[in-house]
Amino acid sequence: MAGVLQHMMKPFLGLVPEIKTSQKKVPLRExxxxxxxxxxxxxxxxQLPLYGIHSTTGVDPFYWMRAILASSRGTVMELGIGPIVTSGLVMQLLTGSKIIQVNKEDQALLNATQKLLGIVIAIGQAMLYVLSGMYGPVSQLGYGLGSGISLxxxxxxxxxxxxKAFSPVTFRGRFGMEFExxxxxxxxxxxxxxxxRQAFFRxxxxxxxxxxxxxxxFLILNYFQGFRVVLPVKSKNSRGGGSSNYPIKLFYTSNMPIILQSALVSNLYFISQLLxxxxxxxxxxxxxxxxxxxxxxxGxxxxxxxPSSFADMAAHPCHALFYIVFMLSACAFFSKTWIEISGSSAKDxxxxxxxxxxxxxxxxxSNLEKELNRYIGTSAAFGGMCIGALTVxxxxxGAIGSGTGILLAVSTIYQCFEAFDKEKTRELGYFGF
Incomplete structure (x- = not known):
């Protein structure tokens, strides 16, 4: 299958943007x-509005997904990272299910295919957004076209x-002029x-x-990021002591499972509303x-x-129960599945x-894989369920930006600090300090 894919992709590889890996050491400052x-x-x-969009003051069908997809309505970032996430989801499912088997030599081909698929999906989504009347009647629209994903x-x-904390914009409400x-x-x-009381509960x-x-x-998620279990390991060639530690995160997940789950929900909303x-x-x-x-x-x-609140949850218990079960099970499933297809499973x-x-x-x-699976598999499912519970x-x-958006932001910032610390340590070691 990889050979067929390579043959099909070859004429288009020149159209796919690619950034070559730096051949020299890049300073942290740069x-x-x-x-x-x-x-x-x-x-x-x-903040840059799309050309030809007359108004975006109506109801936003994707309001709850904006924080997750990093999109802003009526702007150049209308689609956000949606096309990239969707293309990544498709390629991961194809490779994870072994429909496409890619060797290390074909990894560049796989990345190029994913980028090209993302471009195609972006064009398709842009056309569907316009034709569905999201920006008003098509005849009244002007001409316009409308990664650091985690960042x-x-x-x-x-x-x-x-x-939303410091906006000086004012609105006229029940109690007169109010600041946003x-x-x-x-x-x-x-x-x-x-x-x-109005300031706390409006x-x-x-x-x-x-x-x-x-x-x-934010604080709870940041606290969970530090949960780890340390497994002792040692070299087979060492005699006596000399053991070291192999840390495994108990809150075992990455941004990608949450992004994929959010992308599935977002696409289901879009398809359902269109149908x-x-x-x-x-x-x-x-x-x-x-x-x-x-x-x-x-449906x-x-x-x-x-549910919009605890009161809404109490008023519609069946809806609340289904939503909670869906979130916990979906997050656990995606977290466990992600480690299998991303090279982080017990076997890997x-x-x-x-x-x-x-x-x-x-x-x-011979029992190493089985022993590791006791920690890695359980940690993946447990971490996913914790994420689902915190999201709910x-x-x-009523947290600002939705639970999933906060989770992605916290884990991204935490990973940035970890990467910054590693880069700083590497540079200090490199310069001999």
Missing amino acids: KVIYTMITLFVFLVCS FIATNLCESVIW GAVISLFHNLITKSSI QNLPNVTNLLATVLI YKNFSGNILVNLLGQWRDSVPVG LAYLITS VAKQLKEQQLVMPGHRE LADLM
């Missing part, structure tokens, strides 16, 4: 500068949190001696409770999802949508240890 420039470009694109997600989430920013609204109420604008819930979830708009009388379409003003009100799309780790001539004291070499909790508490 890496930080390029990262900041990339994020600055992303933020500018998130974009984290930046988008952090931008949303900061803006939760913190500014709190101080405004203190100065004007208005209702302090419904239509960000409130202090939402902000505190976001901070709480319901044109074939609402079909029973299968109704089972997939029923919509009212771009909000799911029935599978409704069941996998988070056991192979790496054998290649390095390392064994676990007190265990036979964040959504019910």
Whole structure:
């Protein structure tokens, strides 16, 4: 299959953008500068409106997915990382299910195929967005066309949190003029001696409770990132002592399983809404999802949508139970599946240890994979379920940016700090300090 794929892809490889690996050691300072420039470009694109879009003030059908897909409605970043995530999901499923078997020599071919597929999906999604009437009647639109994936997600989430905390924009509400920013609204109420309770519990604008819930979830997720179990290993050639440690994260997951799960939900929403708009009388379409003003009100799309609050959860217990079971099981499944197809499974780790001539004291070499699976497999499922539970909790508490978005932002920032620390240590060692 890889040979057929290579033959099909060869004429298009020249069209796929590619960045060659640096042949020299890149200083940490230069890496930080390029990262900041990339994020600055992303933020500018998130505010640059699409040409020909007259208004985006209506109901946003993808409001709850914006933080996850790092997208901004009506801007150059309308699609966000959706096409990249979807192409990655397709290629991972094909390689994980052995439909496509790729050797190490074909890895560049696989990456090029994924990039080309992402471009095709982006063009297809852009056409579907326009033709579905998301921006209004097609006849009234002008002419326009409308990765650092994890960094974009984290930046988008952090931008949303900061803006909703300190936004100076004002709105006329039930109690007169109100500031959008939760913190500014709190101080405004203190100065004007208005209702302090309004600043904590207002419904239509960000409130202090939402902000505190976001901070709480941030702290919990950051605390979980440090959960690890350390397994002793030693070289087969060593005599006596000389053992070292092999750390395994108990909160064992990466950004990718959550992104893939979110991409599946997002695509299901899009397909369901498109089908319901044109074939609402079909029973299968109704089972997939029923919509009212771009909000799911029935079918599978409704069941996998988070309840808006604890009160909503109590009012619709069956919906809440289905959603919780779906989130826990889906996150556990994707986390466990991801380690199998990403080279982090017990089998892969056991192979790496054998290649390095390392064994676990007190265990036979033939039982190494089985022993590792007790930790890695369990940690993957446990970590996935914890992620699902925290995501549900964040959504019910009204945390800014959705629970999944916060999770991705925290894990990305944590990984950035780890990478920064490793780079700093490597540079200090490189220069002989």
